Amino acid sequence: MAPVADGPPVLAEGKPTIVSTWMCPFAQRSLLALNAGGAPYSHHELGEGELYSKPAWFTDLNPAGLVPTLAWLHKGERRVLTESLIINEFVAEGLDCPNPLLPADPFERARARLVIDRFGSKAVPQFYALLLRKDEAERAAARAALDAQLEWLAAEGLSAKGPWALEGWGAPSLVDCAVLPFLLRLPVLAHYRGYAPPPAASDRLAAYVEAARAHPSVAATMVHPAGHDYASALIESYAKYADGTANSQVAREIKSKAAATTTK
Numbered sequence: 001m002a003p004v005a006d007g008p009p010v011l012a013e014g015k016p017t018i019v020s021t022w023m024c025p026f027a028q029r030s031l032l033a034l035n036a037g038g039a040p041y042s043h044h045e046l047g048e049g050e051l052y053s054k055p056a057w058f059t060d061l062n063p064a065g066l067v068p069t070l071a072w073l074h075k076g077e078r079r080v081l082t083e084s085l086i087i088n089e090f091v092a093e094g095l096d097c098p099n100p101l102l103p104a105d106p107f108e109r110a111r112a113r114l115v116i117d118r119f120g121s122k123a124v125p126q127f128y129a130l131l132l133r134k135d136e137a138e139r140a141a142a143r144a145a146l147d148a149q150l151e152w153l154a155a156e157g158l159s160a161k162g163p164w165a166l167e168g169w170g171a172p173s174l175v176d177c178a179v180l181p182f183l184l185r186l187p188v189l190a191h192y193r194g195y196a197p198p199p200a201a202s203d204r205l206a207a208y209v210e211a212a213r214a215h216p217s218v219a220a221t222m223v224h225p226a227g228h229d230y231a232s233a234l235i236e237s238y239a240k241y242a243d244g245t246a247n248s249q250v251a252r253e254i255k256s257k258a259a260a261t262t263t264k
Contacts, residue, residue: 019044021051
């Protein structure tokens with residue numbers, strides 16, 4: 001993990017720079033894809049203050065001011081991509097990666113993308129809902145929905161033979177890049193909400209996470225830029241989500257959905 005950078009990144013011809021921040025699971029998705037793919041890249045680490053103050057150079061690069069942001073020069077012109085799953089698709093298909101990130105077979109690629117889509121659309125919102133919702137009934141509903149998605153992931157989304165999501169793979173694929181950052185944050189839910197994965201999923205997910213932590217591509221994304229203990233700092237970074245004061249885009253989206261539900 002790169003130390004916090006000072007000022008804007010210097011973009012290079014043909015070599016992407018990822019702008020990210022260590023505590024963001026969406027940014028971790030794309031860092032993991034870059035590491036697993038093995039293509040050369042530069043890493044520009046934003047400080048937490050910059051993520052919220054959004055310096056002018058950052059909003060010039062990405063008007064939404066969100067991480068991850070991938071930028072580089074192509075024939076002298078700046079190119080920018082945003083959104084973790086879009087960036088990951090580009091890494092897999094647009095960069096000269098020595099390591100494959102998707103299956104060669106079109107049908108298996110499509111199946112991999114179905115897992116990515118389902119986890120992102122159904123499991124990730126429940127992760128944040130369980131953290132952010134204040135109403136106990138809403139938390140219980142989020143807990144049950146997350147349980148169901150983790151049971152599906154363990155039974156159908158991940159290879160039964162393991163350890164990785166795709167059968168026969170010895171390294172992370174785009175499925176792993178999409179899923180693992182949130183499984184690695186289950187200790188956050190355990191700390192703030194007493195959450196544990198359902199028994200039907202716990203053994204498979206535990207083995208999956210254990211194997212992932214030991215892989216260099218994953219381990220390189222689990223480092224605090226200032227050298228602090230990563231696990232405890234990660235839990236601390238979610239305190240505002242747990243007390244309801246977080247103002248990130250995903251926090252605002254979850255809160256607005258809750259408000260819309262209560263006014264119907």
